[in-house]
Amino acid sequence: MQMLSNTVGRKVLMGVTGFFMLLFVIVHLLGNFSIFAGPDGINAYAEKLQGLGPFVWASRIFMAAMLAIHLIFGVLLTLENWSANPQKYAVKKMLKSTFAGETMIWTGLLLLSFIAYHLLQFTVRVTPDVVLGSDPKGRFDVFTMVRESFRIAPVSMIYLAAMVTLFLHLSHGIQSIAQTVGLSNDKTLPQYNAIGKALSVFFLLGYSAIPVLILAGVGIFAR
Amino acid sequence: MSEHASEHGTMTLKLIVWRQKGPAEPGRFETYAAKNITPHHSFLEMLDVVNEELIKEGKEPIAFDHDCREGICGTCSTVVNGVAHGGQERTTVCQLHMRKFKDGDTIYLEPWRARAFPILRDLVVDRGALDKVIQAGGYVSCHTGGVPDGNALPIPKADADYSMDAAECIGCGACVAGCPNGAAMLFTGAKVAQFAALPQGQVEAPERVAAMIKAMQDCGFGNCTNHYECQAVCPKGIHVKFIARLNREFLKALFKAKSGSFTPVE
Amino acid sequence: MILDGKAPTGPIETTWDKHRFNMKLVNPSNKRKYKVIVVGTGLAGASAAASLGELGYNVEAFCYQDSPRRAHSIAAQGGINAAKNYPNDGDSIFRLFYDTIKGGDFRSREADVWRLAQVSNEIIDQCVAQGVPFARDYSGYLDNRSFGGAQVSRTFYARGQTGQQLLLGAYSALSRQIKLGTVKLFPRTEMLDLVVADGEAKAITIRDLVTGEVRVHAGDAVVLCTGGYANVFYLSTNAMGCSVTAIWKAYKKGAFFANPCYTQIHPTCIPQAGDYQSKLTLMSESLRNDGRCWVPKRREDVGKPPNAIPEQDRDYYLERKYPSFGNLAPRDIASRAAKEQCDDGRGVGPGARGVYLDFKDSIARLGEHVIRERYGNLFEMYERITDENGYKVPMRIYPAPHYAMGGLWVDYNLMSNLPGLFVLGEANFSVHGANRLGASALMQGLADGYFIIPYTIADYLARAKPWKVAPDHAECRKSVEDVRAAEKRLLSINGNRTVTEFMRELGTLIWNNCGMARSKESLTEAIAKIPAVREEFWRNVKVPGTGSEFNQQLENAGRTADFIEFAELLCRDALHRDESCGGHFRVEHQYEDGEARRDDANFCYSAAWEFKGVGREPELHKEPLRFEHVHLSVRSYK
Numbered sequence A: 001m002q003m004l005s006n007t008v009g010r011k012v013l014m015g016v017t018g019f020f021m022l023l024f025v026i027v028h029l030l031g032n033f034s035i036f037a038g039p040d041g042i043n044a045y046a047e048k049l050q051g052l053g054p055f056v057w058a059s060r061i062f063m064a065a066m067l068a069i070h071l072i073f074g075v076l077l078t079l080e081n082w083s084a085n086p087q088k089y090a091v092k093k094m095l096k097s098t099f100a101g102e103t104m105i106w107t108g109l110l111l112l113s114f115i116a117y118h119l120l121q122f123t124v125r126v127t128p129d130v131v132l133g134s135d136p137k138g139r140f141d142v143f144t145m146v147r148e149s150f151r152i153a154p155v156s157m158i159y160l161a162a163m164v165t166l167f168l169h170l171s172h173g174i175q176s177i178a179q180t181v182g183l184s185n186d187k188t189l190p191q192y193n194a195i196g197k198a199l200s201v202f203f204l205l206g207y208s209a210i211p212v213l214i215l216a217g218v219g220i221f222a223r
Numbered sequence B: 001m002s003e004h005a006s007e008h009g010t011m012t013l014k015l016i017v018w019r020q021k022g023p024a025e026p027g028r029f030e031t032y033a034a035k036n037i038t039p040h041h042s043f044l045e046m047l048d049v050v051n052e053e054l055i056k057e058g059k060e061p062i063a064f065d066h067d068c069r070e071g072i073c074g075t076c077s078t079v080v081n082g083v084a085h086g087g088q089e090r091t092t093v094c095q096l097h098m099r100k101f102k103d104g105d106t107i108y109l110e111p112w113r114a115r116a117f118p119i120l121r122d123l124v125v126d127r128g129a130l131d132k133v134i135q136a137g138g139y140v141s142c143h144t145g146g147v148p149d150g151n152a153l154p155i156p157k158a159d160a161d162y163s164m165d166a167a168e169c170i171g172c173g174a175c176v177a178g179c180p181n182g183a184a185m186l187f188t189g190a191k192v193a194q195f196a197a198l199p200q201g202q203v204e205a206p207e208r209v210a211a212m213i214k215a216m217q218d219c220g221f222g223n224c225t226n227h228y229e230c231q232a233v234c235p236k237g238i239h240v241k242f243i244a245r246l247n248r249e250f251l252k253a254l255f256k257a258k259s260g261s262f263t264p265v266e
Numbered sequence C: 001m002i003l004d005g006k007a008p009t010g011p012i013e014t015t016w017d018k019h020r021f022n023m024k025l026v027n028p029s030n031k032r033k034y035k036v037i038v039v040g041t042g043l044a045g046a047s048a049a050a051s052l053g054e055l056g057y058n059v060e061a062f063c064y065q066d067s068p069r070r071a072h073s074i075a076a077q078g079g080i081n082a083a084k085n086y087p088n089d090g091d092s093i094f095r096l097f098y099d100t101i102k103g104g105d106f107r108s109r110e111a112d113v114w115r116l117a118q119v120s121n122e123i124i125d126q127c128v129a130q131g132v133p134f135a136r137d138y139s140g141y142l143d144n145r146s147f148g149g150a151q152v153s154r155t156f157y158a159r160g161q162t163g164q165q166l167l168l169g170a171y172s173a174l175s176r177q178i179k180l181g182t183v184k185l186f187p188r189t190e191m192l193d194l195v196v197a198d199g200e201a202k203a204i205t206i207r208d209l210v211t212g213e214v215r216v217h218a219g220d221a222v223v224l225c226t227g228g229y230a231n232v233f234y235l236s237t238n239a240m241g242c243s244v245t246a247i248w249k250a251y252k253k254g255a256f257f258a259n260p261c262y263t264q265i266h267p268t269c270i271p272q273a274g275d276y277q278s279k280l281t282l283m284s285e286s287l288r289n290d291g292r293c294w295v296p297k298r299r300e301d302v303g304k305p306p307n308a309i310p311e312q313d314r315d316y317y318l319e320r321k322y323p324s325f326g327n328l329a330p331r332d333i334a335s336r337a338a339k340e341q342c343d344d345g346r347g348v349g350p351g352a353r354g355v356y357l358d359f360k361d362s363i364a365r366l367g368e369h370v371i372r373e374r375y376g377n378l379f380e381m382y383e384r385i386t387d388e389n390g391y392k393v394p395m396r397i398y399p400a401p402h403y404a405m406g407g408l409w410v411d412y413n414l415m416s417n418l419p420g421l422f423v424l425g426e427a428n429f430s431v432h433g434a435n436r437l438g439a440s441a442l443m444q445g446l447a448d449g450y451f452i453i454p455y456t457i458a459d460y461l462a463r464a465k466p467w468k469v470a471p472d473h474a475e476c477r478k479s480v481e482d483v484r485a486a487e488k489r490l491l492s493i494n495g496n497r498t499v500t501e502f503m504r505e506l507g508t509l510i511w512n513n514c515g516m517a518r519s520k521e522s523l524t525e526a527i528a529k530i531p532a533v534r535e536e537f538w539r540n541v542k543v544p545g546t547g548s549e550f551n552q553q554l555e556n557a558g559r560t561a562d563f564i565e566f567a568e569l570l571c572r573d574a575l576h577r578d579e580s581c582g583g584h585f586r587v588e589h590q591y592e593d594g595e596a597r598r599d600d601a602n603f604c605y606s607a608a609w610e611f612k613g614v615g616r617e618p619e620l621h622k623e624p625l626r627f628e629h630v631h632l633s634v635r636s637y638k
């Protein structure tokens, strides 16, 4: 109960759920890198994943729960914070807080809408851009699906924007986890901060590389 | 070595000050001129000058909280140009000096703003909520008398120093005023950490942290989202590591035996 | 009238224990039937309220600040004494007792001072148990430093914030009782009158500083812990709100005011920089452990940058005059020595009112980091105020009014001559005689609150049935009417001068005429001038606003009115005490070398004054002092 009603408890829940989503983002990125190995890479990877069967569904449910908990407390937390500070300063100068930190709720909600779109697109596969087909080995052709979608510039743009959003959310979020669960002190806080920045830049570059390279038609993505 | 005040020119400043008669009254900004201010005036002495003028003109002087004027009592509490205590590092507004300003500067003066701190008048707010947080558990429940010798229990110097770093908090509430969420985590964290680091504080540690966090919430303070503005405006430089400590103590408490004298962990 | 301090007799070592045994006790189940009014939440008030609440009394605590934690005890920097003898350097209860009597220039009651020294050790234990983070050495044991007026290291400290940490300890104990419901707290509340009913102190009249409401709080006993009156000098190291008001109102209701002329001027404060200045800032005396005081030997050199003055042209006057105590000479002596140098035209800085406090040698000896660790926050504070770097350029210091040894007269039980009125901490006159040694006020405040009042108040309460005056008792009604009338009068004058202008005028007059050096002429002049200030104040002061709101000018006006009346008593006492002792230096009475010359034949007593009406001469009562354990001698720190 303390976890749900206590301000620190709730924050810890957000940190933990955020942490699992962070792990997903890492694994997903590594998985997505298999696209650079061409259709054989990513299609095989996708097939292997599908083959895990119930495990896939277990982890999907788990991640959905993480997202839901994170979402609920993120919204509650923000609403409470707004009401704790009803009257704004006419002049307010921030000394330490960052744009990323101040916009967590917005970047979070944007991420939510991105995830919804992304799932409809590549998991449920119902958005108009999606190209359904099989590769020569009879596997579902993820490679082509992704490539064809990202060749549509607006779709790539949405992705790039989403990756910037993710970057913002995590550049504040990662060090925030350490502080929230009480891992940081005066020496390690700057270190966590650096790790957080580095990771979120890595995500930004890593994820963005896919739409950018496809759009540019480089290497295996050549038209 | 700086020269004496008279060798500098004096300054005139434009003050834009929040005026509000009472908690339920609407407030608004008024503009005043602060004249003949030397670089050696403290910020509050500058306000004294303005108030003397106002009184002579038959107007209501600006109400502002202050007492020790040496940076230790934590009474003074004004947001200057958008920064609680005015933005000089580790400095209360009573210790801020006018040499930090230039002739002709415009200065906004606002009270601490947070739901937990209702405005009483002008720049004066009610910070009783901070006392409530301490009353919930910011103490070691020892009796008067009948305690062991002061040296009975050696405490590693590092722990004593850490505890003292936390204990330096003057309870001014700038952390709340500066926090975009109106959170009192730095204040509360500092007190929790002070006792958590000492053997005397161990027995009640789990109940203390739970009770103080609860009081903090009941008083209407916001939640921490790790902006670290609090440390930046804190006149004692209380470090946000004490917020991490508070969080850690909370998690520890969840797994600890639940007994003691405070409101028990649910 | 000859006053009796009711000090127990017999071997001094046994006095307190014997007395404790002889005092009556209140049955535990009866305690909650008694209500105790505690005014003030400084070290004395917070510790008293917490301890009484814990014992089971029903306590109401008052302070004018928005939180008990802000009482001016918070500002004490240096430390707190105790006779623990942890450093094994020859300290003992007897030595602390001896040093305090001697430091007070033989003007305090022996038994009271003994008791203070005796309970000093318990205070340290108590504070450690509360979680006060005292400084420790690498072994993990408590660290000590030395302080003015003693040759042993008996001062416990918490960085440069000892008062803060001790007060927060007492405040936390108080907070615990508030939570438990034994103590009810009234912050932003100012006591403006004492109600005496049937000859006993039974209630106070207060003003709620937020709403302006005036009302009576009745109890079985009233405990005043309202601090000192050094703000009578206008510029002092006290907080802006510190006032004589509470004890002055009690005085006007019949409590005797003892030794008002014993005021302490602290030697190490930041000199005044200009006329606008609102207060003076103390730099802990502990700085004198490592800093050396000097002025240029020659007047021609005073304008030069200090570092350009070669060693042989510097006059380390304290080391020269007091070779054995050197820079650690007691406060009154160090202050007067600084004044002497400045009077001799060798003062430095603005207005030539300053001497150097130089850390050059200790930085060379110990390294800057050690000095930084010891006094870093003081150097920072100095820099913020003066814009000068004390590590590079010697600090400038000058004495400033700091502490009031005088206060309401109390007997050994800390009860004034008014039954039921107890006075603790700086507000009473008890243990410091004519001069207080460093680090002993914190000790006194906590001794009074934690370890003395819990016993002595029981002795008083046990003799009476619980009895509180009704709010419609004639005395209560009159008191409320008086307070309201005074308020109304202040608000209706609408004159031409502000409250601050009057306070500044009064302060300057008292500082010049009754400050570090006093003479028959200066005092007579002040006594002649004060009534004119008072008269003009009540004719020409301008207090804006109304009484039924948050009105800081009205608060100040009331305090100033009391200071003006009090100033007259201060000067009268100083004039009557035709000797020099401790903080009271009459230029007529000094040895050739400028040391204070006491007159034990005629003045070995405490002077307690009885109010006879505003502007009327008060009546003097004497409490003779006997010294059986420390022999009256000329105080020497050579």
Ligand SMILES: Cc1cc2nc3c(=O)[nH]c(=O)nc-3n(C[C@H](O)[C@H](O)[C@H](O)COP(=O)(O)OP(=O)(O)OC[C@H]3O[C@@H](n4cnc5c(N)ncnc54)[C@H](O)[C@@H]3O)c2cc1C
Pocket (backbone or CB within 6 Å): C039, C040, C041, C042, C043, C044, C045, C062, C063, C064, C065, C068, C070, C071, C072, C073, C074, C075, C076, C077, C078, C079, C080, C081, C162, C163, C189, C190, C191, C192, C225, C226, C227, C228, C237, C238, C239, C242, C243, C245, C246, C282, C402, C403, C424, C425, C426, C427, C438, C439, C440, C441, C442, C443, C445
């Ligand atoms: C700058 C400075 C440094 C010092 N350093 C040291 C040191 O290092 N060591 C040492 O031993 N001593 C030191 N002293 C002295 C010591 O701090 C004080 O003498 C002592 O703390 C006084 O405690 P107190 O409880 O008597 O009064 P205070 O702490 O002054 O408390 C007074 C209380 O009374 C209340 N009050 C006053 N008037 C009214 C009223 N009319 N109505 C309601 N409430 C009222 C106030 O709100 C406050 O709560 C220092 C003093 C100063 C000024």
Ligand code: HEM
Pocket (backbone or CB within 6 Å): A011, A012, A014, A015, A016, A018, A019, A021, A022, A025, A067, A070, A071, A074, A075, A077, A078, A104, A105, A107, A108, A109, A111, A112, A169, A170, A172, A173, A174, A176, A177, A178, A180, A181, B224, B225, B226
């Ligand atoms: C569903 C939409 C989301 C919303 C509304 C949301 C909102 C928030 C909010 C308000 C915070 C608090 C800010 C702080 O404490 O620093 C936060 C923190 C965080 N979020 Fe999100 N977020 C969302 C999605 C995500 C996603 C998808 C991830 C990961 C990929 C994520 C990772 C994090 C992390 C790591 C934190 C830091 C937690 C902590 O401080 O303990 N969030 N989020």
Ligand code: HEM
Pocket (backbone or CB within 6 Å): A025, A028, A032, A046, A049, A060, A111, A115, A118, A119, A122, A123, A142, A146, A159, A166, A207, A208, A210, A211
């Ligand atoms: C360029 C960037 C990205 C690409 C190319 C990409 C690609 C894909 C693909 C192809 C799938 C479907 C896999 C399959 O069903 O076989 C998928 C699923 C998914 N992606 Fe992404 N993704 C990207 C970024 C992201 C980001 C930033 C997030 C989260 C913040 C995310 C969250 C998900 C989720 C939750 C799924 C569903 C997983 C499941 O089926 O359980 N993706 N992604």
Ligand code: SF4
Pocket (backbone or CB within 6 Å): B168, B169, B170, B171, B172, B173, B174, B175, B176, B186, B187, B190, B230, B233, B234, B235, B236, B237, B238
């Ligand atoms: S933590 Fe700092 S800002 Fe907050 S109350 Fe304490 S001293 Fe003031």
Ligand code: F3S
Pocket (backbone or CB within 6 Å): B178, B179, B180, B181, B182, B183, B184, B185, B186, B223, B224, B225, B226, B227, B228, B229, B230, B231, B240, B243
């Ligand atoms: S600014 Fe506020 S959000 Fe947390 S880190 Fe400080 S309390």
Ligand code: FES
Pocket (backbone or CB within 6 Å): B065, B066, B067, B068, B069, B070, B071, B072, B073, B074, B075, B076, B092, B093, B094, B095
């Ligand atoms: S007035 Fe005391 S800290 Fe500023």
